[in-house]
Amino acid sequence: ASRLALPHCLPNPPVGCVLVDHDTIVARGYTQPPGHFHAEAHALSQLATAHGLEAFVTLEPCSFHGRTPSCAQALIDNGIRRVNVAMIDPHPLNQGRGIDMMRRAGIDVRVGVEQAMVARFISQHLDIDPRYQSLKCCQEFS
Numbered sequence: 001a002s003r004l005a006l007p008h009c010l011p012n013p014p015v016g017c018v019l020v021d022h023d024t025i026v027a028r029g030y031t032q033p034p035g036h037f038h039a040e041a042h043a044l045s046q047l048a049t050a051h052g053l054e055a056f057v058t059l060e061p062c063s064f065h066g067r068t069p070s071c072a073q074a075l076i077d078n079g080i081r082r083v084n085v086a087m088i089d090p091h092p093l094n095q096g097r098g099i100d101m102m103r104r105a106g107i108d109v110r111v112g113v114e115q116a117m118v119a120r121f122i123s124q125h126l127d128i129d130p131r132y133q134s135l136k137c138c139q140e141f142s
């Protein structure tokens with residue numbers, strides 16, 4: 001699903017999220033243009049209820065409220081049971097915080113699911129986000 005995000009999602013990374021009910025995909029989301037749904041919120045918006053479902057996401061859900069609300073919080077609030085994450089988000093405001101938030105809320109979070117395959121596609125886009133670059137520089141040099 002994440003390939004569908006390009007090119008409209010840029011400079012945000014193209015992220016995909018599927019919601020699964022007993023091995024059946026019930027929603028597919030991908031990053032919408034900046035300021036609109038992230039992949040998780042896009043998938044959740046397709047369902048009346050997502051309670052008890054399992055999520056597969058290509059990037060760690062965001063812990064923070066940037067241009068859009070926190071996706072980790074949205075997964076918690078919607079009663080998602082398990083979240084499979086391919087890659088940790090290198091964004092300095094995330095970097096494991098999204099994972100921690102979901103685990104503290106009782107979600108079974110698995111990290112590194114299909115990581116190598118996802119990294120081959122998404123890594124190039126994680127580097128081109130100018131806000132990420134500048135934040136990273138600020139953090140490293142402060």
Ligand SMILES: Nc1c(N[C@@H]2O[C@H](COP(=O)(O)O)[C@@H](O)[C@H]2O)[nH]c(=O)[nH]c1=O
Pocket residue numbers: 012013014015016030031032034035037038039040059060061062065066067068069071072089091094129132
């Ligand atoms: N595209 C994407 C994420 N991207 C993360 O969110 C940051 C942008 O946040 P915002 O300013 O709110 O648009 C971006 O730099 C990256 O760290 N996160 C996610 O949970 N799901 C998504 O689909």
